Amino acid sequence: MSSDERLQNPLTDALAEAFLLLRNKEECYRFFEDIATVAEIKSLAQRLEVAKMLQRNETYTTITEVTGASTATISRVKRCLNFGADGYQLILRRLQEQENQKKDSSEGES
Known part of the structure; x- marks a missing residue:
């Protein structure tokens, strides 16, 4: 199944590309901390x-x-x-x- 087309636009494409550039867990944490609140990150992890x-x-x-x-x-x-x-x-x-x-x-x- 493919992703929901309502989700896809140039901004979310750029976000997906940014995620794909992260090389390790430390980089992920640094990016997550800057881009989302602690509550948002914890919600996704949950x-x-x-x-x-x-x-x-x-x-x-x-x-x-x-x-x-x-x-x-x-x-x-x-x-x-x-x-x-x-x-x-x-x-x-x-x-x-x-x-x-x-x-x-x-x-x-x-």
């Missing part, structure tokens, strides 16, 4: 954690207890996981692949 937990089939109660997310936020993330543009699915798959690579490399060192 949604990603909710998505991870939903993928593991955690209950809404557990997700709320761990993340502090409202049931409305959890429902929205779940809707996006199931019927969205597959952005969560893409990043969750890549995060899992990264975790598997780390696990494989640490087992190889043993």
Whole structure:
């Protein structure tokens, strides 16, 4: 599935390109701190954690207890996981692949 065309314009294209130029976690933190409020950044991080937990089939109660997310936020993330543009699915798959690579490399060192 492709992204929502309502989201795409020259300004958001430039923002996406800016994200792609970030080279490491420190650069991300520096850019995030300048471009968004702490609350906005924490909200995005919370949604990603909710998505991870939903993928593991955690209950809404557990997700709320761990993340502090409202049931409305959890429902929205779940809707996006199931019927969205597959952005969560893409990043969750890549995060899992990264975790598997780390696990494989640490087992190889043993």
